[in-house]
Amino acid sequence: MFETLKRLLIGKPLRNDALSGEKYSVAMGLPILSSDAISSVAYATEEILLVLYPVVGILAYNSMIGVSAAIVGLLVLLTFSYKQTIQNYPNGGGAYIVAKENLGLIPGISAGAALSVDYILTVAVSISAGTSAIISAFPSLERHRVLICLLILLLIMLGNLRGITESAKIFSIPPYAFILGMVTMILVGIVKFKVTGIVPPPPSNAAIATQSSVTIILLLRAFSSGCSALTGVEAVSNAVPNFREPSTKHAQITLMLLAFIVLIVFGGISVLASIYKVAPVAGKTVLSQIAMGVFGQGFMYYYIQVTTAVILAMAANTAYSGFPMLISVISHEGYAPRQFALRGDRLSYSNGIIALSTVAAILIVVFKGETHLLIPLYAVGVFVSFTLSQTGMFMRWVRTKEPGWVHKAIINGMGALVTGVAVIIIGATKFTHGAWIVIVIIPTLVKAMLKVKDHYNAVAKQLRIEEDELATIDLDKELYRNRVIVPIASVNRASIRALRYAKTISDHVTAFNITINEEEKEKIEKKWAILNTDIPLVVRNSPYRKIVNPLIEFIESEEYDMKKGDMITVVIPNFTVRNMWHKLLHNHTRMFISGELLKHKHIAIATVPLKLKDDNIILKDKK
Structure with missing residues (x-):
């Protein structure tokens, strides 16, 4: 049943040789990997106004343009910086690999931890923002905010589990539809203002300024909020191996197109917000108000709302492209569980x-799907990775002094300086609003990653056999003497099958049974x-109705009497039922026994299955 549902949802397994076909072209990679960066513009302007407008009122708009220009300048700098990263690190991993190779282990895994946090928050923030856009158009859905978020998350997860090609087909259209809507709105809005002379009315919720001038601290707070527009820029550099050959060229083209689109759309929305004097309103996003001002409540208004909601949700798809690739690289190097390095049925x-979906779902539930509660956590991680990546590239140029290294070092050095300052600004201005959580989580993840690596090193050290030792081992000469114990609940087909198997692997077999009263013992x-057998039966009474403990005690007593070179094999009879719900009707003692026995050094466990027929067949035969 589970396998059938799995095949229905994610499709049939793909062969290993199909991996070459699971790659992005520029046309498919752009919408998938740029969704986060492109969609961030839908709420970045609003985040700037949320800081400025309540404090300085109508003066906020001129300051917003200046802040937006600074963010666009940083975008250009980051674009050229990451273009160099793609050129020199085409195997993916982005900031993690760059920092680890050029700055050392701790900066490297710090970058990996920061990026991982950013990707998780990207999913939570994007889906929450998409839900907010839906609720802006349909306010009655407010009470279902968290449920809508979780449903969108489930759909995106299933789409990505279907593989790169399938997810690209599903998720590539909405970003293009959003870009078309934004460009149309920007052009129409500017034309209506400049050509037709339409003067927008002042905001209906005009704020009373609490101060008469814009301070540096206020501008820095606004800048830190608007920096959410830059999240996702690094995603292309992390996913270079997912592009078709030549992967480096295709990734660089995608990055440049991404930056150009963000520049036009973010800059255009900020200009329209200033022209139309849009102010933050509860229940109505700034983008929704701009669309209403430009188009009125007609088709294009709802087109903007729908495409915005979809692209905001689809922005999570950037994280689904970046995080699994990043964590697989980290996992290959032993700093994350090895399971993350394995490809699934759809490659x-x-x-x-x-894992990404699970943690994002927890964040959505904890923060109730509110974008403004998640935003303060959002930008810290990505700007930490920006800083470490740019610093790593700067050190690379200084160390290698390759041809043209000076201007490359200047680009990356400026990138490191500006993003480093941005980290301090974001951390300081957003600390009490939740950024402290990320500042605590990143070092915690770094420590956890080091612990994982230590564990893998310890395991490898204990399992390793050197070649000179390997040559002295004689498997035919040094045989274990095997003593077998077969725990049985009763004399039935499953236990007989297990006993027959036990006789094939040892002449020293003991059957063991636990009873709770004399009647069962006699039976x-x-x-x-x-039964025609020479196998001894040991029966132990359990006055407290315990099953596992008396068995463990008996096995341990046998283990205590073992001679050097002996092994104990516990052969467990196990019948399997046909239907999923039938499993709920049985106690699964085997799992508890196995769990305890695996703690012992000289005990092996074997399970002998007996597959039962369907109930209906048996009952029909009986009639």
């Missing part, structure tokens, strides 16, 4: 996709006497 890193001993 995607399915364990990374599922099993009577049946055992009829």
Whole structure:
């Protein structure tokens, strides 16, 4: 049943040799990998106004243009910086690999931890923002905010589990539809203002300024909020291996197109917000108000709302492209669980996709799907990774002094300086609003990653056999003496099957049974006497109705009496039922026994299955 549902939802498994076909072209990679950066413009302007407008009122608009220009300048700098990263690190991993190779282990895994946090928050923020756009158009859905978020998250997760090509087909159209709507709105809005002379009315919720001038601190707070427009710029550099050959060229083209689109759309929305004097309103996004001012409540208004909602939700798809690839690279190097390095049925890193979805879902529930509560956590991680990546590239140029290294070092050095300052600004201005959580989580993740690596190193050290030792091992000469214990609940087909198997692997076999009263003891001993076998039966009474503990005690007593070179094999009879719900009707003692026995060094466990027929067939035969 589960397998059928799995195939229905994510499709049939793909062969390993199909991996070459699971790659992005520029046309498909642009909407998938730029969704986060493109969609961030839908709320970045609003985040700037949320800081400025309540404090300085109508003076906020001129300051907003200046802040937006600074963010656009940083975008240009980051674009050229990451273009160099793509050229020199085409195997993916982005900031993690760059920082680890050029700055050392701790900066490297710090960048990896920061990026991981950013990707998780990208999913939570994007889906929450998409839900907010839906609620702006349909306010009655407010009470279902969290449920809508979780449903969108589920759909995106399933789409990505279907593989790169499938997810690209599903998710590539909405970003293009959003870009078309934004460009149309920007052009029409500017034309209506400049050519037709339409003068927008002042905001209906005009704020009373609490101060008469714009201070540097206020501008820095607004800048830190608007920097959410830059999240997602690094995604292309993390996913270079997902592009078709030549992957480096295609990734660089995608990055440049991404930057150009963000520049036009973010800059255009900020200009329209200033022209139309749009102010933050509860229940209505700034973008929704701009669309209403430009188009009125007609088709294009709802087109903007729908495409905005979809692109905001689809922005999470950027994280689904970046996080699984990043965590697989980290996993290959031993700093994350090895399961993240494995590809699933559809050749995607399915364990990374599922982990990303699970943590994002928890964040959505905890923060109730509110974008403004999640935004303060959002930009810290990505700007930490920006800074480490740019610093790593700067150190690379200084160390290698390749041809043209000076101007490259200047680009990356400026990138490191500006993003480093941005980290301090964001961390300081957003600290009490929740950024402290990320500042605490990143070092915690770094420590956890180091612990994972230590564990893998310790395991490898204990399992390793050197070649000179390997040559001295004689498997035919040094045989284990095997003592077998078969725990049985009763004399039945499953236990007989297990006993027959036990006889094939050892001449020293003991059957073990636990009873809770004399009647049961007499019953099993009577049946055992009829059975034609020389296998001894040990029956122990359990006055407290315990099953596992008496068995463990008996096995441990046998283990205590073992001679050097002996092994104990516990052969467990196990019948399997046909239907999923039938499993709920049985106690699964085998799992508890196995869990305890695996703690012992000289005990092996074997399970002998007996597959039962369907109930209906048996009952029909009986009639």
